[in-house]
Amino acid sequence: MKLTKNQQLVYEALKQAEMPQTAYNLLDGLRDEGLRAPPQIYRALDKLLELELVHRLESLNAFVACAHQHHNDGFSAFSICNDCGAVEEFNLPQVSEILSDWSSQKAFVAETTTIEVRGHCAKCART
Amino acid sequence: MKLTKNQQLVYEALKQAEMPQTAYNLLDGLRDEGLRAPPQIYRALDKLLELELVHRLESLNAFVACAHQHHNDGFSAFSICNDCGAVEEFNLPQVSEILSDWSSQKAFVAETTTIEVRGHCAKCART
DNA sequence: ACGAATTGTGTTATGTTATTACATATGCTA
């Protein structure tokens, strides 16, 4: 799967970043590369989300590169520290399983499932 | 627990509504009651969220009244139809359990956990 | 009952996030 220039720029920027980035963060960081307007960022993000190379953190309005090799099941789960902003992506097959079962029962056709656990990371909780 | 006038207005509006409402939807609906500016809505919502009488649907930037009697575990889960916008709140204790275990292992202190399953409801998927 | 502290309110202005609309360009394929 070949990414276009803007898609690569945004993807690389997200992989470099150690923290979630908003669209406007990304835009600021990529001005030198010639990106100048929000749609350029959002369009690249749309494609990357579709490919699941990137996830959107709904509760932060921010984006991260997928921490795993590549998945295409539409499931993602994160813990997010309210103090330092650290984010960790995790995968709990049991949870996916239970949610799939629930969907089947309800005849709901799931496309994407997002889990966001907000609180305090080990480091911040210690203080 | 006693709600103030604005909090009651917003809460009632959300309970009446059969669909998730954005803050600006609520504002429009409550102009006749004297509410005129976004902060009045957002402040009421903040309080209602804190009491968990209301939930925020992160992926929609919208709000719903809690479908359950009252819970205070910070945990909520929804299915959201991308076609008709219908939302269903559900509760899967097993999932809460697994996520709690994961948090414990990671020494992550969870405050609120949100699950949003997006896709197509039974009715919309049939067509 | 009094004053202080806290909480809620009303309002204006502003900040942040995301999309619409339209013109142009690029790459593929019939």
Place this chain on the structure above:
DNA sequence: TAGCATATGTAATAACATAACACAATTCGT
């Protein structure tokens, strides 16, 4: 090489959320 789908650049605008300030109401200890 014409047509089509996809990508890009740009300006303008829409949608969502908060900051800051003045004032009113409520709570609580004395």
